[in-house]
Amino acid sequence: MNLCIGTQPIHSRASPSASSLQQAVLSDLRHRIAAIEGRAPRYDDGPNRPANQSTPAQEPNALNWRFGVQAIDTALPDGRLASSGLHDIAPDTYGDGPAAMGFCLALLHRLQATSRGSVLWCEHTYMAREFGALYGPGLAALGIDPDRLILVQVGRDKEVLWAMEEGLRAATLSAVIGEVATADFTASRRLSLACADSATPALLLRHHRDTTTSAARTRWRVAAQPGVAEEWDTRAPGQPHWFLELTRCRGGRPGSWHVEWNNATGDFRLATPLADRTAAPQPAPIRSWGGSNLRQAG
Secondary structure, eight states: OEEEETTEEEESSOOHHHHHHHHHHHHHHHHHHHHHHTSOOOSOOSTTOOTTOOOGGGOTTTTTOOOSOHHHHTTSGGGSOOTTSEEEEEESSGGGHHHHHHHHHHHHHHHHTTOOSOEEEEEEHHHHHHHOOOOHHHHHHTTOOGGGEEEEEESSHHHHHHHHHHHHHHOOOSEEEEEESOOOHHHHHHHHHHHHHHTOOEEEEESSOOOSOOOOSEEEEEEEOOOOOOSSOTTSOOSOEEEEEEEEETTSOOEEEEEEEETTTTEEEEOOOGGGOOOOOOOOOEEEETTEEEEOOO
16 A cells, blocks of 8 residues: 655555655655744754754753652653643742742753753733842842843733743743733643744743643642741741642652752752751850850850
């Protein structure tokens, strides 16, 4: 039996020539579809592929967007976050909005460590009004280069979604992030397809918990947790602590973890429960002064 695509016959029996022919036909189809959609073809494995065009497995960030925590990475497909997919992040309650944004920035920090290029952040005026706008020195303190951040501020969800999709279709960014109140399945599906087409990851940061169906690869729920004060300054807030719940994971398995984020090293680690942090009493230092001992309060 012969199968004809266009004017090129493809024999059903596998052979080296048939395989090459199939690749040539698929390459031609990819170029035609790309021309119709008004974009450049990507990941073309046929003879027309440019020498400098990479495949998904060759993407610099394709194998490195990991949490670095075995308990979390083993729950994800291939032990990592998909670098060509959409990931949905939402706060557990209204007051957890900053925690969800902090988690989003932590993921961006780890992505930027293994990828090059700028990041498009579509900021919603609601989030800026409620919790404050992005702050350059604060981003730098988290290890994120503000010079690599393209900030777009809009006031409606549909404008955020449009800007995200346009940024993904450009296929020149290392990541796209958008803040929305809600996004239906159709909107998330369009973003997911744009991510796959351009091999660019996207983070969709919601204002609040949203039970609408999503086409995202993973869905996360974030809650702020009490941390531990700095060792040398008990008045300082210490490292961020979050309770992460992976509610949906395509090809993986859901789970929940209490994690701590290290701003200095850019690493996650599982947080020891506060109840287990026993503080053993320390003997107060004894100093000798004027022939007598003065006990300093610990």
